[in-house]
Amino acid sequence: MRFLSLASQHRVVIILGLTLIISALVVPGYFSASTLGLGLDRAATIGLIAIGLTVLLIAGQIDLSGGAVFALAGIISVILQREIGILPAAIVGILVGTVAGAINGALVVGLKVNSLVLTLATMLIFRSLAHWITNSQPVSGTDIMLSLALAKTYLDIFTIRSALFIVLIVLLHVWLTRTIPGRNVFAVGSNPAAAKESGIASDRIVFFGFVFAGTLAGLAGVLQSLVTNTGSPVFGSELTVAVIAAVVVGGTRLEGGRGSALGTLGGVLTIGSLTIAMEFQSVPAYVQQVVSGLILILLVVLDRAVTTKGRASGTRPALISDNPITQGGTT
Amino acid sequence: MSDAAMEISVNPDRFTRGSKLVDALSKAGLAFAILAVVLYGSVVSPAFFTSGNLLNVLTSMSIVGIVVVGMTFVLVVGGLADLSVPATIACGAILSLGLQPMIGPLPAFVLAVGLAGLIGLLNGVLVGYVGINPIIATLGIGTIGLGIVQAAVGGVIVYGSNPASAEFAKGRLFGIPVVVLIFLVIALIGHFVLSRSFWGRWTLATGGNYSAAEASAVPVQAVKAGAFVITALTAGISGGLLGLTLQSARPLIGAGYEFSAITAVVVGGVSIIGGFGSVPRAIAGLIFVQLLTNVMVLDGVRTPIQGFVLGILIVGAVGMDAALRKRGVA
Amino acid sequence: MIGRKDMIGRKTMLQIAAVALLASTGWASAKTVCYVTAADSHAYATPANKALEARAKELGIEILSLSQDFDVQKGTEQLNTCVARKVDGIILWPLDPQAYIPGLARAQQANIPAILINSPMSDDAKPFIKSFTGPDVYEEGKLAADSLSKALGGKGSVVIIAGQAGNGTTIGRVTGFTDRLKETNADIKVLDTVNADFDQQKALVVSRDLITRFGDQISGVYANDDTMARGFIDAWKEANPSKAAPPIVGINGQKDAFESIRTNEMYSTIVQSPVEDGRLAINTMAEIIDGKEVKDRLPIPLTVVTKDNVNSVEPAF
Incomplete structure (x- = not known):
């Protein structure tokens, strides 16, 4: 049990290490800077959105609309290039993400509804808007040289996108662990009622969590659109x-x-390096699916097996506890 | 066991406090919404309010409707959602066609549904017994399942080889399409189980207040797991019928059905928090969504705008539900 | 799979780099070609992939196969993987007319020749590719327009059952069709274009609604693939069990479409062979690697199949 709990605590490190070792054994030249840099760049898009989602999940919420916001922000940033120039258009694109996040946040906090259902709905709405605006046709930007510059690799490892991801996730780490608002996010997520009683503005935290997540999805979408x-x-x-x-x-x-x-950094890197390793071996996409699904299930089962002794196994997400009905018998 | 069920049934207020009025209001709201769509549809399109068109809507919604019955159990038991539905539908469709030449149409269908149920059992064990979040568990199992199906089929379209079973699935009985009849039968069984049986009471109790239900000796883990098995079985049946009516199946045949089913259940006012809801409500939600889509297509509304309207609709439905519920308690 | 490079490569990184460098300058005998395909498990893509890989083996070319799984974004990133692997050539199956252009430009900077298989890209991509081989979805749309025009005697009103909105194949097949109708001044009106995502059930459902809405106004149907054409046929049979359906034109040349043409349920389909598609691409790439000049457009034959020739043509899959 002790071994298991140790393994569980450091499971991200272990799984990442295992991935890297196995990859190095089967893929020649895996540990070269350029390959690692490639893995990092592949992980950056997922990573940027994951930064926002990490905060939301800790606060007990979820956002399914990230992919749609990603598309919408990218489209806006490309369409506006001709009108207002590349940089302003990019900023507007990111702001579209912010606004989308604010809409999600306002609806979840204002209507007191479950974020899973709500962001399922806004996912449909944002995706429809993306089709509507473009008439379902891709739109192209004005400067292909910029795309090439953005995809350039520095120090053999970092692209602008992956460097941005690393910097932001380190900042997030500092914010979550060293600041009071950061710690309050945990309080809101683990027990919203108690958090409220101790004077934490949980609604505000949830709202800004969505704004943050939307902004990052927007940023990732704008970068993707600039790079392509x-x-x-x-x-x-x-x-x-x-x-x-x-x-x-x-x-x-x-x-x-x-x-x-x-x-999250570990998780993103694991997925990124795993993808690169399997692609280097021409592993079919459906086998990749099975492998990543198994890793996911294995890790959460391990997590549960070690840490749930005291908790009821049917715990539901905290995002629902604002509702008076479920609060009925618990107190 | 039956003692536990009794105890819960005599004390339902504990789980659904103050919801009588809310229930009535939101039921009226849904009925009003359906009526509004019917009126609007009749005005904009002369073809809308014809028996042919309404029967079309009913036929079109039957496949997803069968999944809706199962998904209702998942939401009511507090299991959030089952995202592995595309995998279980694919399993049902591909096996029920692919195994036909070997073991005959009926055994193939039964085996396909059974295997889908097995996927559901995996979900159920992970959610009910291991205690993994349903979103993650069903996402993971669904991904794995779909990966295996794709590997097995290898990009080949699986065609049906038994015309008689196709005739049956596409045929009519007493003038009503067979798929509609199967849907109605499953809906009735689902409704009976959820509202009249001990299993239904346990499901409602588990979703309403997990620890209280556990204290009242409800086998909460089994009940929770059961909801996922039920959904997988319904999805398997749905997939099998889909395969039989289309006479062809591909691995991605079930894509999107999970969200359609969740949308219908939620629009029907079944709470994603659990502990509250019924099969008729979920089906009313489905009818509303399907009629609205039908009216939009008849009215020539473009596909993206249809998605937009549907999104707004879900927000409206959950928002109204939450608002009503708060007032009901206050 | 990697063969001798693999054996040498495990010793030190420097050696790997050296070998890779040499490989790219033509010293090593086994050439590696990066094949960014649309999907692994798909009725058309799978046989095309298999044919390409089998032919590559005959030619002594290693294939690094990457599947986009119909996700454009994945594909754009996979191009970077190809460039980083310093492969000798790239065969790209584009799912978008332009998103890959920067990736192709990077390949060009790295002196890696690239060609397109199966679907074209916009003209802006031309400077970065050596050739485009295979069928042309836009061309298929045009052929479908001609076929339906012929069936209708150049006059009528039709519905289009399109694939996924925003998908490259859908865009090509729909615009090819409508452009051709305009070009030929045909007196054919498009009543409506609806998306059914290349899915038979979705096509069945939208067809029911289209039949209810337009009824006898529909004098012809164009479906972006045979699967969706089947959906319309079934919907028509439900609504009008005894009445013959209007002429239906599909694309792909599936087995069941051939059957439907024989029984007069469908008017025509267009056959493109996935095997030829895959083989032509790798043959072309082999020529490029050998330093030969290739044409910038190498089509594979597209055959319009109607009742006249249904018994003399092989279905695609």
């Missing part, structure tokens, strides 16, 4: 699932109250 010089209404349709998997592999729980930025 294209905005498309079908971008990001597979992203949400990958992002949730990466965050959960990193040890953040959907029930709220637990998680870490560094864990």
Whole structure:
């Protein structure tokens, strides 16, 4: 049991280490800087959205609309390039993400509804808007040279996108562990009622959690559109699932109250390096699916097996506890 | 066992406090919404209020409707959602066609549904007994299941080889399409189980207040797991019928059905928090969504706008539900 | 799979780099080609992939196969993987007319020749690719328009059952069709275009609604693939069990479509062979690697199949 709990605490490190070792054994030259840099760049898009989702999950909420916001923000940033120039258009694109997040947050807090259902609905809405605006056709940007510059690798490892991801996740780590608002997020996620009683403005934290998540999805979408010089209404349709998997592999729980930025970093890197390793071996996509699904299930089962002794096994996410009906008999 | 069920049934207020008025209001709201769509549809399109069109809507909604019955159990038991539905539908459709030449149509269908149920059992064990969040468990199992199905089929379209079973699935009985009849039968069974049986009471109790139900000796873990098995079985049946009516199946045949089913259940006012809801409500939600989509297509509304309207609708439905409920308690 | 490079490579990183460098300058005998395919498990893509890989083996070319799983974003990132692997050539199956352009430009900077298989990209991509091989979805749309025009005698009103909104194949097949109708000044009106995501059940459902809405106004149907054409046929049979359906034109040349053409349920389909599609791409790439010049457009034959030739043509899959 002791071994298991130790293994569980450091499972992200262990799984990442295992992935890297196995990859190095089967893929020649895996540990070269350029390969690692590649893995990092592949992970960056998922990673940027995962940063936002980490905060939301810790606060006991979820956001399914990230992929749609990703597409919408990218489209706006490309369409506006001709009108207002590349940089302003990019900023507007990111702000579209912010606004989308604010809409999610306002609806969840204002209507007191479950964020799973609500963001399922806004996912439909944002995705429809993306199709509506573009008439379901991809739109192209004005400057392909910028795309090439953005994809340039520095120091053999970092692209602008992956560097941004690393910097932001370190900042998030500091914020979550060293500041009072950061710690309050955990309080809100683990016990909203208690958090409220101790004077934490949980509604505000939840609202800004959504704003933060939307902004990052917007940022990731704008970067994607700049790198490909294209905005498309079908971008990001597979992203949400990958992002949730990466965050959960990193040890953040959907029930709220637990998680870490560094864990997410580990989870994102695991998914990224695993993808690269399997692609280098021409492993078919469906086998990749099975492998990542197994890792996900294995990790959460291990987590449960070690840490749930005291807790009821049917714990539901904290996001629902605002509702008076479920609060009925618990106190 | 039956003692526990009794105890809960005599004390339902504990789980659904103050919800009588809310219930009536939201039921009236849904009925009003359906009526509004019917009126609007009749005005904009002369073809809308015809028996042919309404029967079409009913036929079109039957496949997803069968899944809706199962999904209702998942939401009521507090299991959030089952995202593995595309995998279980694919399993049902591909096996019920692919095994036909070997073991005949009926055994193939039964085996397909049974295997889908097994996937549901995996979900159920992970959620009910291990205590994993349903979103993650069903996402993971669904991904694995779909991966295996794709590996097994290898990109080949599986065609049906038994015309008689196709004739049956596409046929009519007393003028009503067979799929509609199967849907109605499953809906009736689902309704009976959820509202009249001990299993239903346990499901409601587990979803309403997990620890209280556990204290009252409800086998909460089994009840929770059961909801996922039920959903997988319904999805398996749905997939099998889909395969038989289309006479062809691909691995991605079930894509999107999980969200359609959840949408219908939620619009029907079944709370995703659990502890509250019924099969008729979920089906009323489905009818509303399907009629609205039908009216939009008849009215020539473009596909993206349809998605937009549907999204707004869900927000409206959950928002109204939450608002009513708060007032009901206050 | 990697063969001798693998054996040498495990010793030190420097050696790997050296070998890779040499490999890219043409010293090593086994060439590696990166094949970014649309999907692994798909009725058309799977046989195309298999044919491509089998032919590559004959030619002594290693294939690094990456599947986009119909996700454009994944594909754009996979191009970077190809460039980083310093492969000798890239065969890309584009799912979007332009999103890959920066990736192709990076490949060009790294002196890796690239060609497109199966679907074209916008003209902006031309400077970055050596050739485009295979069928042309836009061309297929045009052929479908001609076929339906012929069936209708150049006059009528039709519905289009399109694939996924925003998908490259859908865009090509729909615009090819409508452009061609305009080009030929055909007196054919498009009543409505609806998306059914290449899914038979979705096509069945939207067809029911289309039949209710337009009824006898529908004098012809164009479905972006045979699967969706089947959906319309079934819906028509439900609504009008005894009445013959209007002429239906599909694309892909599936077995069951051939059957429908024989029984007069469908008017025509367009056959494109996935095997030829895959083989042509790798053959072309082999020529490029050998330093030969290739044409910038190498089509595979598209055959319009009607009742006249249904017994003499092989179905695609």
